Amino acid sequence: MRTEDLKRKAENLEQMIAKAEPERRLALQPQFSELLERMKSAGQTVPNRMRDLDAALIEEAIEARFDNMPV
Incomplete structure (x- = not known):
């Protein structure tokens, strides 16, 4: 896939x-994270806003796992 x-x-x-x-x-x-990794591998600069969004999504996923954990 082309960088554009x-x-x-x-x-x-x-x-x-x-x-x-x-x-x-x-x-x-997961799809977003993989796409950002492909951009980096292709030598593209990943915009900060996308990296921030990816980090926020990862944090949400971690929190969701703990919300479903029995106490």
């Missing part, structure tokens, strides 16, 4: 995540 295509796909996914319900956001997180 990677960036466009990441931007589209970023918009989907912004509009998504919490469960859907968590479902999209």
Whole structure:
């Protein structure tokens, strides 16, 4: 995939995540993380906002696991 295509796909996914319900956001997180990794591997600079979003999604996923943990 060309670098322009990677960036466009990441931007589209970023918009989907912004509009998504919490469960859907968590479902999209692995795909978003992988896309950012592919961008880095292709030598592209990943925008800070995308890295911040990825970090927030990872944190949400971790919190969701603990919310479902029996006490």
